[in-house]
Amino acid sequence: MDFTSPPLSLKDNGFSMATPDPFGTSKDEMERLEGELKKWKERVEKAEKAKADLFLCKLSADEECVKAEEELIKLKDFQEKEHKNIIMSRDTHERELHVLIEENAELKREIEKLKEDLAKCSSGLSQDGQIKKKVAEMKMKFSHMEEMKNDYADMNTHCVFGVTTKLPFRLNQNQALLTFEDEEVAQRLVKMGKHAVNLDSKIADVRVKPFTLEMGVKFELHVTISGKKINVSEVPELSIPEDWMRDKLELNFYKSEEGGGEVENVNYDKQSRTAVITFLRPGAANGLARCTKYPFFVNGRCYRLSLSPNTDVHLEKFQLYCGVSKKTILLKRIEETEDDEESVQDMIEIHFQKPSNSGGEIEKIKYVSKGVTWVWFEEDTYNAE
Secondary structure, three states: OOOOOOOOOOOOOOOOOOOOOOOOOOHHHHHHHHHHHHHHHHHHHHHHHHHHHHHHHHHHHHHHHHHHHHHHHHHHHHHHHHHHHHHHHHHHHHHHHHHHHHHHHHHHHHHHHHHHHHHHHHHOEOOOOOEOOOOOOEEEEEEEEOOOOOOOOOOOEEEEEEEEEOEEEEEOOOEEEEEEOOHHHHHHHHHHOEEEEEOOOOEEEEEEEOOEOOOEEEEEEEEEEEEEEEEEEOOOOOOOOHHHHHHHHHHHHHOOOOOOOOEEEEEEEOOOOEEEEEEOOOOOOOOHHHOOEEEEEEOOEEEEEEEEEEEEEEEEEEEEEOEEOOOEEEEEOOOOOOOOHHHHHHHHHHHHHOHHHOOOOEEEEEEEOOOOEEEEEOHHHOEEO
C-alpha cells in the first residue's frame, strides 16, 4: 500500500460516512434539544420584547417624572404666592376690621344720640296724643288758591302753601361732604369706595360713602282768611263796663269808611285787650283787613286800634320722610395732619375735581377736623324717600 499518495474521497469509492457524535447523542435526543432551543429562542425574543417595552415604559416614566417635577415647582411657586397673598389679605382684613370697629363705635354713638332724640320726642308727647317738637327752619312756597266747595261765594280767601323743612346731617370729626354738579360723578366715586388722597405730607386712604339724611317733615298749610271777621287788638283800657265797650266797638265798625257794616257779633276780651268783630255781610271785613291801624272814638278821644285778618289755619298731607342726596358724597377716615382745616379742605377739593381721579366740578364742600357740625340740605338738593 502506498502511503505517500493523497487520500482518496470515500464518496469516490462509493462509500458515505456520517460524522460520529462525540457525545453519543441519539436522533430523538437531537430533536428534543432542537425543540428546547426553539423554545429558548422564543423566550429570548419575548424577553427582548419585554425589555423594549420596559425601556419605553421607563422613557414614559421619565417624562412623567419631569412633568411631575415641573408641576411640583409650579405648585411650590403658587404656594409661595398664596402665602404672600394670605399675609397681605390678612393685613388688609386687619385694617378693614379696625375700620369696621371704629365705624361700629361711631354707629353706637349715633344710636345713643337717636335714643336721646327719641326720649326727647317721647317727653314732648302731650296728654291729648299730639307730638310737640321743634323742627328745623322751613321753606314755605305758595302753592295755589283753593277752590270754594259751595256754589255761592263766601267772600273768604282760601290759600294753600307747601311747607318743607330743611334736612339736617351730622358731620363728625375727620369727615367731609362734597356736593358735585353732576350726579354721575358722585355715584361713580361711591362705587369706587376707597381713594388715596394726597394731603401734602402724607397719603390718606379715605372711604367714600353714600349717606341718608335725618328725618324731615312736609305738609300743606291751608289758610282761610275770613271775609266776615276782623281781629282787633290794643283796645284801650277804660273804666266802663264790658257791655258798653262792646257797644262802642260795634258802633265804630258799623260807621267805618274803610268797609265794615252791620255787625253780627262782638267777642271782646278785656284782660287781653282784644276783640273779634263779625259782620253780617260776607266780604265786609276785606277792606278793613288792609288797615293796620284803625281810629276808635270814645268819650271824645281818638285811640288807635290794631287790625289783623281773622284766619283759620290747619295742616293737611303731613309726611315724615328721609332724604338721600345723590349729588353728595361723604368722606370718612380723613387722617389728621399738621395743616389747618382750610388747607386740608382745599387739597381734598383739588383731588376730587380732577377727571384723572374720576372727579368733577364741585358745588360745595365742608370738612370738619375737630368736633361736630350740622349741615342743612334743602329740598332741591336731595331725593325724598
